[in-house]
Amino acid sequence: MKTIVLNNRPEGKPTLSNFEFVEVDKTLNISEGEILLETAYVSVDPYLRGRMSDAKSYVPPFKLNQPVHSGVVAKVLESKNEKFKVGDYVSGMLNWSTQQVSDGEGLNKVDPEKAPLSTYLGVLGMTGLTAYLGLTEIGKPNKGETIVVSGAAGAVGSVVGQIAKILGLRVIGIAGTDEKIEMLKSKFGFDEGINYNTTKDMKSAIAEAAPNGVDVYFDNVGGPISDAVLFSINQFARIIICGAISVYNETELPTSLSVQPFLVKNSALMQGFIVSNYAEKFPEAIQKLAGWLNEGKLTYTETIVDGFDNIPQAFIDLFEGKNKGKMIVKI
Amino acid sequence: MKTIVLNNRPEGKPTLSNFEFVEVDKTLNISEGEILLETAYVSVDPYLRGRMSDAKSYVPPFKLNQPVHSGVVAKVLESKNEKFKVGDYVSGMLNWSTQQVSDGEGLNKVDPEKAPLSTYLGVLGMTGLTAYLGLTEIGKPNKGETIVVSGAAGAVGSVVGQIAKILGLRVIGIAGTDEKIEMLKSKFGFDEGINYNTTKDMKSAIAEAAPNGVDVYFDNVGGPISDAVLFSINQFARIIICGAISVYNETELPTSLSVQPFLVKNSALMQGFIVSNYAEKFPEAIQKLAGWLNEGKLTYTETIVDGFDNIPQAFIDLFEGKNKGKMIVKI
Numbered sequence: 001m002k003t004i005v006l007n008n009r010p011e012g013k014p015t016l017s018n019f020e021f022v023e024v025d026k027t028l029n030i031s032e033g034e035i036l037l038e039t040a041y042v043s044v045d046p047y048l049r050g051r052m053s054d055a056k057s058y059v060p061p062f063k064l065n066q067p068v069h070s071g072v073v074a075k076v077l078e079s080k081n082e083k084f085k086v087g088d089y090v091s092g093m094l095n096w097s098t099q100q101v102s103d104g105e106g107l108n109k110v111d112p113e114k115a116p117l118s119t120y121l122g123v124l125g126m127t128g129l130t131a132y133l134g135l136t137e138i139g140k141p142n143k144g145e146t147i148v149v150s151g152a153a154g155a156v157g158s159v160v161g162q163i164a165k166i167l168g169l170r171v172i173g174i175a176g177t178d179e180k181i182e183m184l185k186s187k188f189g190f191d192e193g194i195n196y197n198t199t200k201d202m203k204s205a206i207a208e209a210a211p212n213g214v215d216v217y218f219d220n221v222g223g224p225i226s227d228a229v230l231f232s233i234n235q236f237a238r239i240i241i242c243g244a245i246s247v248y249n250e251t252e253l254p255t256s257l258s259v260q261p262f263l264v265k266n267s268a269l270m271q272g273f274i275v276s277n278y279a280e281k282f283p284e285a286i287q288k289l290a291g292w293l294n295e296g297k298l299t300y301t302e303t304i305v306d307g308f309d310n311i312p313q314a315f316i317d318l319f320e321g322k323n324k325g326k327m328i329v330k331i
Numbered sequence: 332m333k334t335i336v337l338n339n340r341p342e343g344k345p346t347l348s349n350f351e352f353v354e355v356d357k358t359l360n361i362s363e364g365e366i367l368l369e370t371a372y373v374s375v376d377p378y379l380r381g382r383m384s385d386a387k388s389y390v391p392p393f394k395l396n397q398p399v400h401s402g403v404v405a406k407v408l409e410s411k412n413e414k415f416k417v418g419d420y421v422s423g424m425l426n427w428s429t430q431q432v433s434d435g436e437g438l439n440k441v442d443p444e445k446a447p448l449s450t451y452l453g454v455l456g457m458t459g460l461t462a463y464l465g466l467t468e469i470g471k472p473n474k475g476e477t478i479v480v481s482g483a484a485g486a487v488g489s490v491v492g493q494i495a496k497i498l499g500l501r502v503i504g505i506a507g508t509d510e511k512i513e514m515l516k517s518k519f520g521f522d523e524g525i526n527y528n529t530t531k532d533m534k535s536a537i538a539e540a541a542p543n544g545v546d547v548y549f550d551n552v553g554g555p556i557s558d559a560v561l562f563s564i565n566q567f568a569r570i571i572i573c574g575a576i577s578v579y580n581e582t583e584l585p586t587s588l589s590v591q592p593f594l595v596k597n598s599a600l601m602q603g604f605i606v607s608n609y610a611e612k613f614p615e616a617i618q619k620l621a622g623w624l625n626e627g628k629l630t631y632t633e634t635i636v637d638g639f640d641n642i643p644q645a646f647i648d649l650f651e652g653k654n655k656g657k658m659i660v661k662i
Contacts, residue, residue, distance in 0.1 A: 265381070
């Protein structure tokens with residue numbers, strides 16, 4: 001049985017040396033009420049970077065020399081818990097371990113017949129929930145409005161853009177390669193795409209792509225890209241702060257354009273979004289997402305990396321934008 | 332009849348040369364439906380600085396060589412409008428003129444028997460409405476929570492703090508002189524006051540004054556003071572961006588700490604507040620404010636400057652913090 005623990009806290013960009021593989025040569029035994037799980041798929045996500053620091057945050061930081069955990073799909077190998085039987089698949093927050101014991105708390109059964117197992121970590125999991133609930137609960141989108149999505153080719157961003165199209169918005173995506181921009185338009189149906197790596201004047205490019213201004217900005221990145229969007233926001237604009245991947249690795253507190261004058265001028269709203277605050281809306285949201293998926297209105301991209309040993313590198317690669325869509329490791 | 336027009340647009344801090352006095356030696360005549368007004372009190376407010384620039388904003392900029400206007404209380408000298416009779420007092424957005432003609436649109440009668448006329452520009456006017464509606468509509472304060480108010484000794488800030496006390500919050504005010512801090516505590520009942528001019532480490536001072544963290548931040552100033560507050564915000568904090576006096580005079584776009592990581596970490600909200608968006612709530616709000624005023628629960632401070640010719644200087648003095656409470660010019 002192998003486990004990945006946090007060896008030391010990253011300073012700036014995470015590196016392989018922040019992680020350590022611990023191998024234990026023993027059979028895991030389960031007690032009454034427990035199940036033995038074999039990991040099938042592991043989700044690696046930018047937000048995990050925050051938990052690797054020991055700064056105050058909405059979730060406690062990972063402990064040093066303890067297993068890292070994230071969204072995982074696992075198979076039940078043994079069960080002494082009546083809710084789960086051998087062969088079931090479950091999803092939930094679990095350790096980066098090849099096998100582990102659980103009491104079943106917080107785990108949900110997932111059905112490999114209904115959708116590929118990896119989607120329960122993506123479009124039907126936290127990714128899809130984040131996209132749908134962030135957009136609808138904070139963004140409150142109206143038909144005919146314009147939305148800008150940063151990190152648009154990422155797991156959350158690509159789903160946000162598709163849902164916004166379903167809801168009748170003009171959708172502009174920002175991403176970092178021409179290939180990603182092409183994918184936004186051809187695969188996900190975005191109206192416009194802006195490559196921030198080849199665009200010198202982002203402010204003008206956004207203004208041009210959004211001739212009626214920006215009503216909703218779904219912000220996955222922060223930093224200078226988000227500064228540029230501010231110049232185009234409309235009165236009563238809603239800005240969903242879903243992530244700030246551009247600054248997660250900063251060792252100094254980042255500075256940027258003061259947002260306050262833009263917000264007051266436009267009576268605009270900016271709100272931090274964390275999906276776990278909306279747990280009571282998950283069932284309704286998953287139903288919506290599964291419906292759109294079955295109707296073929298929603299598609300997704302995954303980058304699947306093979307092998308347990310590649311989990312840390314897959315996580316590190318997120319910050320280089322090496323993923324398209326949801327980054328998942330298949331064990 | 333004298334009028335003050337915008338001579339040229341301020342670059343940075345406004346100066347007397349931005350304004351010109353135009354004297355017209357003629358009798359104003361009114362037509363059917365109109366009234367002739369004599370200005371009694373003029374409100375000078377930081378937000379007017381925004382209208383003196385020609386940048387995109389929620390209200391169109393003042394035109395060059397046209398009268399500046401703001402909140403005014405005036406006396407009806409002649410009337411051909413059945414809604415107003417000679418001797419009535421009205422309040423509304425009117426020109427910086429000693430006399431002017433109006434069709435009565437947007438003017439409200441005010442009663443000098445019920446409250447001093449100047450209060451209709453202050454605690455019972457836009458100032459009080461801004462404080463009450465900004466605090467309740469965006470701040471959504473709950474008993475037992477902690478609020479920080481910047482620009483606390485200003486017109487809006489001092490009312491915000493008092494309402495927050497009435498609603499059962501712990502109230503911390505930030506202001507720029509020891510005299511103002513003393514006034515916040517002794518006159519307005521704030522629990523704590525922080526002098527940003529004599530406090531080296533604002534971040535620690537705020538953390539100390541708010542041992543349970545900050546749930547609501549009523550931001551009148553922006554800039555480094557607001558940066559320092561971010562370190563103490565609680566989960567689900569609400570930040571009302573009511574003004575940004577610290578940056579109104581900046582000629583370059585100001586930068587500050589990136590707020591996005593703080594907002595996402597704390598699921599916090601930041602929203603620009605402009606009182607005119609809440610016009611349908613004015614009657615209810617004025618009733619509340621008048622009630623508290625009569626019960627002696629709400630008090631106010633005015634800085635009253637004498638003489639029409641001193642309007643521009645009174646406006647300029649706002650940016651030096653020379654006012655305590657609402658700055659009003661008595662004609």
